[in-house]
Amino acid sequence: MENIKKAFHAKCEADSKGSKHISVVTTAEIWEKLKPMYDLLFTKVYEIETVLDEDPGSTCAKGECHIQDVPPDTEMPITESLISEFLRQVPGKGKVSPMLSSVIPDVFYHGFSTRSGGLSQFPSLSSLNLNFNPNRRDPRVVVQENRSRLAAACGFDVEKLHIAKAEHGARVWVVGKHPPAAYDAIVTNIPGVTIAAPGADCTPMLFADPVNQAVGAAHSGWRGTLAGVAAETLRAMAENFGTVPSDVLVALGPSIGPCCFEVGEDVAEKFAAVQPACVVREEGKEKPRVDLRKVTRLLLEQAGVKPGNIDDGTLGTEATVTLCTVCEPEQRFFSYRRDGVQYGTQVGFIGIKTGE
Ligand SMILES: [Zn+2]
Ligand SMILES: [Zn+2]
Numbered sequence: 001m002e003n004i005k006k007a008f009h010a011k012c013e014a015d016s017k018g019s020k021h022i023s024v025v026t027t028a029e030i031w032e033k034l035k036p037m038y039d040l041l042f043t044k045v046y047e048i049e050t051v052l053d054e055d056p057g058s059t060c061a062k063g064e065c066h067i068q069d070v071p072p073d074t075e076m077p078i079t080e081s082l083i084s085e086f087l088r089q090v091p092g093k094g095k096v097s098p099m100l101s102s103v104i105p106d107v108f109y110h111g112f113s114t115r116s117g118g119l120s121q122f123p124s125l126s127s128l129n130l131n132f133n134p135n136r137r138d139p140r141v142v143v144q145e146n147r148s149r150l151a152a153a154c155g156f157d158v159e160k161l162h163i164a165k166a167e168h169g170a171r172v173w174v175v176g177k178h179p180p181a182a183y184d185a186i187v188t189n190i191p192g193v194t195i196a197a198p199g200a201d202c203t204p205m206l207f208a209d210p211v212n213q214a215v216g217a218a219h220s221g222w223r224g225t226l227a228g229v230a231a232e233t234l235r236a237m238a239e240n241f242g243t244v245p246s247d248v249l250v251a252l253g254p255s256i257g258p259c260c261f262e263v264g265e266d267v268a269e270k271f272a273a274v275q276p277a278c279v280v281r282e283e284g285k286e287k288p289r290v291d292l293r294k295v296t297r298l299l300l301e302q303a304g305v306k307p308g309n310i311d312d313g314t315l316g317t318e319a320t321v322t323l324c325t326v327c328e329p330e331q332r333f334f335s336y337r338r339d340g341v342q343y344g345t346q347v348g349f350i351g352i353k354t355g356e
Contacts, residue, residue, distance in 0.1 A: 003034060003078060004086045007041050014046070015121035015137060025051045037078040045137050080141065087145040092117045093127035096153035099321045101251035103311040105210045109194075110350035111154055112204060112253040112321050114332050118146040122342055129334070129344035131163070131198050136342055156194045156351055162186055163196045163347060164219050170227035172216075172236040185218035185233040189241045189352070196349035200334040201325050203255035203292060204348030207233055209248050214241035215350045222263070225292055226270055231303040245304030251311040253348040254333045257324030258291035271295060293322060 010022055022042065026034065031050050038048055096118075098111030118128030122137045128150065129136075132143040144158075151158035162175060167182035175188035175195065186195040187207075195217040197204035202221030209215070216233040218224070230250075237243035258280055263271075268288040272279045278295040281288050293312045300310055308315070313322030325333040325346075334344035 001082070001086055004037060004041075004083055007034075007037060008086065008090070011041060011046075012121045015125075016123075018122075020045060021047050021049065023049045023051060025053060028052050033077065037083065040080055040083055040141055041139055043134050043137060043139050045135065083141050084145065087119065087141060088148075090119050090145075092119050092149060096128065096149055098150070098154060099254075099319070101206070101311045101321045102317045102319070103249040103251055103309060103315070104206065104208050104350070105249065107210055107213065107353055108208050108215060108350055109154065109156065109353055110206055110208070110251070110348070112251075112348045113150055113346045114254075115334060115344065115346070116332075117149055117153065119149075120146065120344065124334070124339035124342045125344040128346070130196075130347050131166075131345035138344075150347075150349075151194070154349070156349075157192060160192055161194045161196060161349070163198055164217060166198050166202065166219050166221075166345075168202075168219075168221050168223035168227070170224060170229040170232045172218075172229075172232050174236060174240050184220070184224050184229050185216060185236070187214065187216040187233060187236045187240065189214040191352040192354040194349050194351040196347040197253075198345045198347050199253060199255060199325070200336040200339075200343045200345050201256040201261075203296065204253040204346070205230060205233070205296070206251045206253070206348050206350045207237065207248055208250075208350065209237060209241065209243040211247040212237075212241045212243050213352055214243055215352060217348060217350055220292075220296065222261075222267060222271075222290065222292060225296055225299070226274070228299065230296060230299050234300075234303050234305070246306055246309075248305055249309045249311075250300055250305055251348070252293055252296060252313070252322045254321065254323045254325050254328070254346065255292065256326055256335070256337060258289055258293070259324055260326040260337065261290050261292060262287040263290050274298070 094116035104110045120129040132140045148158045171180045171183040172185040173179045173183040197217040197219040205218045207216030218233045278291045313320040325335040336343040
């Protein structure tokens with residue numbers, strides 16, 4: 001464990017400083033055994049420099065870096081499960097504290113994750129980043145541990161968690177069937193299977209049909225919204241589980257609000273063609289803004305969902321899950337628009353209780 005601990009601490013230090021450079025002073029023989037561990041703990045964002053020297057006291061070539069002295073009594077081999085075991089003991093930042101929508105009935109479990117409770121260190125990924133991308137600083141093992149913590153806190157089986165991709169299309173995967181190459185929505189009627197939609201400005205949407213006991217989760221950014229991912233999710237639920245849209249409850253999770261979603265004229269025109277009122281123009285502001293929630297509500301209602309069954313922050317309930325990812329105080333959510341390339345990802349998740 002000592003080597004994992006050292007490497008992880010070097011990563012944490014680099015992440016908190018915003019540095020990419022990690023220097024490992026070691027021998028060729030030990031490095032050969034350590035390299036697989038570095039490949040698992042670091043992504044391609046980092047520059048790992050090895051200073052191969054039989055004398056571990058020698059300095060590395062670059063000035064500002066993290067020296068990794070490796071003691072000769074190295075435990076071998078370092079497997080992925082050993083790294084996971086180590087990560088399980090790392091304290092999280094804050095508590096996992098998902099938000100609940102008031103419209104989703106009790107026969108389902110669900111939630112929208114916030115940034116709190118994970119172990120990602122880099123400021124814009126901190127701390128409950130739930131998606132892996134090789135261009136970001138969180139390796140798969142860290143994302144997997146974050147997912148495990150969400151699952152443990154919310155009482156579902158992480159092995160049965162499926163998160164939709166973020167392709168900005170409208171394809172739907174029915175759990176149990178062969179998955180399409182790209183899909184932004186998932187539907188299921190299998191109790192205990194948790195389906196989730198990612199978001200970092202795009203809207204994670206949850207669908208619940210209490211009559212036929214079926215659920216859906218969709219990732220809906222502006223492209224997916226226009227491509228009709230919400231209606232496609234309802235269609236897949238109807239086709240596979242006999243869902244009638246007027247029975248369905250829908251919750252729109254944290255997403256970029258009309259307060260912050262500035263777009264170019266080309267995008268504004270596309271939305272105006274669907275619903276002129278969803279394009280907001282303010283005097284003195286150069287760029288128009290789009291109200292994705294308003295247009296999503298319209299599309300859901302056109303697909304047959306009852307107006308009162310859509311939780312989009314306008315129902316007048318005390319707490320809402322439809323908050324703005326960009327400007328919510330204390331940066332409670334991850335936001336691609338605010339944070340850029342190293343953005344983290346939150347999810348909306350839902351499942352059918354097993355009755356155990
Ligand atoms: Zn997206
Ligand atoms: Zn905002």
